[in-house]
Amino acid sequence: MENFSSLASAIAIEFECVKCGFTINETFEELPIADIMADNIAESENSEEETIFCPDCGREYICAIFVNQNEGNVEVSTENGDVVDDIKVESIFSED
Numbered sequence: 001m002e003n004f005s006s007l008a009s010a011i012a013i014e015f016e017c018v019k020c021g022f023t024i025n026e027t028f029e030e031l032p033i034a035d036i037m038a039d040n041i042a043e044s045e046n047s048e049e050e051t052i053f054c055p056d057c058g059r060e061y062i063c064a065i066f067v068n069q070n071e072g073n074v075e076v077s078t079e080n081g082d083v084v085d086d087i088k089v090e091s092i093f094s095e096d
Contacts, residue, residue, distance in 0.1 A: 004072040006034055008091035013063065015076055015087045022056035032067045044069040
């Protein structure tokens with residue numbers, strides 16, 4: 001799992017396809033929002049899952065995005081549940 005800033009308005013991720021080695025780049029512009037009214041950090045966590053396909057070979061990946069009051073985390077796994085180890089994550093901040 002890779003961390004990113006919980007203040008990010010979007011994230012960009014990059015990883016290599018475990019089947020064909022193609023470099024997959026994906027940007028998520030809508031992230032889950034932490035519950036700021038929660039009593040503690042664990043209860044503030046919200047998450048969502050997105051499906052990504054390798055544009056070269058079609059391999060399916062599940063990208064799970066978690067955000068709490070302190071940080072965000074991303075985990076990418078194959079459709080079989082195998083976690084992809086080497087993920088690069090960039091926090092993108094809104095200019096507004």
